[in-house]
Amino acid sequence: MSAPFAWIRPEPHGIHVVPADTWIDPARPVDSALVTHGHADHARGGHGRTIATPATLAIMKLRYLTDAGSTPVEYGETIRLPGGVDATFVPAGHVLGSAQILLEHAGERVVVTGDYKRRPDPTCPPFECTPCDIFITEATFGLPVFRHPPIEEEIAKLLKARADNPERCVLVGAYALGKAQRVIAELRGAGYREPIYLHGALERMCRLYEELGVDLGELRLVAGMPKGALAGGIVLCPPSALNDRWSRRLPDPITAMASGWMRVRQRARQKMVELPLVISDHADWDELTRTIEEVDPGCTWITHGREDALLRWCQLHQRKARALALVGYEDEDD
């Protein structure tokens, strides 16, 4: 490899670490994969070898029912890959187990953020800034209209809706991995001590979080509860169940959704949400741009999301940048 950084190649189906023949978050099965975090679009099954943090591997095992080929690497630990590439896992603050991956080869440093956020999250360790030459950043909320409000405000909205409607329940759509547990932990942090009710699809992941040391307070399954018992309660379900037949068993639910997309009214309307909660596990515009300034890389590569706008910001601020066209990431999920 002669040209600088020729050893790291963005391909349509993932980022290829050429000398190690290893892929980062590949969209299809490969012999050797580095996985940043457990969301299904990043952590696909069927790789020969999967290198990730222990928590991410536990999440993958829960989903794919196998841990064949798992190679756990703790935060801060470095693993030597074939071809003289060192990989280090650094907290990304996105969900439990989420990591940025620092790659070092021939004196050159590349950081792949995976998905990340900068806001405090009681369910996972915070993002750490890592100096590097090339910073490969996500751009899910890469538009200046996205400025996530403080989570305390959104949790207060949820608690107020509950208090104002004692005969109804608040049904919160939240992704099964990360968002659901964060919403629960933040409710506990705000002093909410009542049992929180779960759709069956959220149970296993919540239990896993508890096993991995995250306290979520008392959780109960909706299944089997009499309808009246849920009045005045808070129920969590996956977003797909919000307007599903399943929710008919609840007492006149107020439909809420915890997602960064809720910032845009029409998005909330499309999901038929009555109570939008702007709660995101991704960096908002200010966090994305501040992080690029703090990391201060030689060049920024921008992936999955709204690359155009972040690329423009880099140009306006005299920073070298390029947009990668990776496929297979569900850019609409948060």
Next chain:
Amino acid sequence: MERFAHLVDSLVYTRSRNGKLQLIADYLRETPDPDRGWALAALTDGLDFPAVKGSTIRNLLMDRVDPLLYALSRDFVGDTAETASLLWPEPLADPGPPPSVAEAVTALQGMTRATAQAEVAALLDRLDANGRYALLKLATGAMRIGISARLAKVAFAQAFEVSVDDVEEYWHGQFPPYAELFAWAAEGAPAPDASHVPLFRPFMLAHPLEGPAMAAMEAEFPNYAAEWKWDGIRVQLVHVNGETRVYSRSGDDISRTFPEVAGSLAIPAVLDGELLVRGSHQGGEEGGAASFNALQQRLGRKVVSKKMLAEYPAFVRLYDLLIREDEDLRPLSWEQRRAELEAFVPRLDPARFDLSSVIAAGSLDELAVIRERARDEAIEGVMLKRRDSPYVTGRKTGLWFKWKRDPLLVDCVLMYAQRGSGKRSSFYSDYTFGCWDGDPDAGAELLPVGKAYFGFTDDELKWLDRHVRNHTVHRFGPVRETDKSLVFEVAFDSVHASKRHKSGVAMRFPRINRIRADKPAHEADRLNALRALIRD
């Protein structure tokens, strides 16, 4: 303004009609004058501030945000006011308390083109994101939050327990902030007197004849009269106190666009009819009307040249007589009104008015055969009106039906897609499609022939959005060019020759009839097939 912003925000997220009515009614009861009157005007699209346009807001943002970042944001959000409300930078110094609705309206009314930018900015600085959204919606006169003017009027009636028909009737003689209307409804003051102003009376409308209504019509046919549904625009003519107004379907005053029509009614009356342009194109027994294409030359013009008046002379084909010389005929049956109308038409200028004929048909089957002819005669279809129906506002079930001719169909290939606005924001929902300019297997190209953004279900929209994202070959700003693999069966009402389009044709009212994922693109229709359907 905070209370109004909260109302707007709640309305956006409330799905049920009753929930929306409740929110608006509560607001109208609890908010003092004149704020509630201005808010009501905003909800019913009754406010216009000539100095503040969509471009004012765009320019305001361009001064503060990079133009490309603004454009990308606007494209994603799908709404200028919302984009601006989210992008607006928080002020550095304390800008003062938020303005009331009345204060904001007064400020907006006082603005000129020259001062608008600075003054709107000063108002925005005093509001939070929700307040900015509400203010910008109010300032640009387009709320588009899923509230029809009708719904707001129903809520008004509900708030003060008055009849909604009375509200509709008194409404049009009143101006924001509707002090008289509130005094009448909320405080029991005398009703506003409307006899001296050329009021618009909301139209009586028809349901499409389909499903159970179609099945029931077989037996019910003798109770209905059939009329042509002419292909022009529905208008209401009102003459009071020597003044004539021509109103469009939405109640917009279009008298200035059709001065020859407005100038030829001199008898106090309210008439319902179809505005058409003289020509030889639309058939039927009356004949004498040009295609809709010709009428389009006249629509939307504020100034009408002599040449226009000579080339495209307008007239009205009358359907109904609502009021004649202070006598309100609306409670009468259609049959009685029809007799009154037939007696009335000879008193009018024959160059500007004629009578829409009643179709003689003994049965629904017979009418179906007559309706088939509608295409060749370029008529939109037929109407069925219950003989004993009074003239009532809106769509009352079972009284009037419209039975449009079947659409034309053509298979086209998806070429470009663009994101939608409003509730389609972020979805690729506007599709440009084309036909082959010759034999595709011999290298012929696709030429765009039309654009459609409805006709599909929400689930189909999701599928189409995914198809567009996965089959993009080029991006031009907000537009994606696709790989031209997907066939649409496009339905449309008619097709006309057009010099403005490269394909030489323009479709009227195109919509996606079916998604033909099963059909290979090279089997889609050729331009010649479409040209053969032109009846200009």
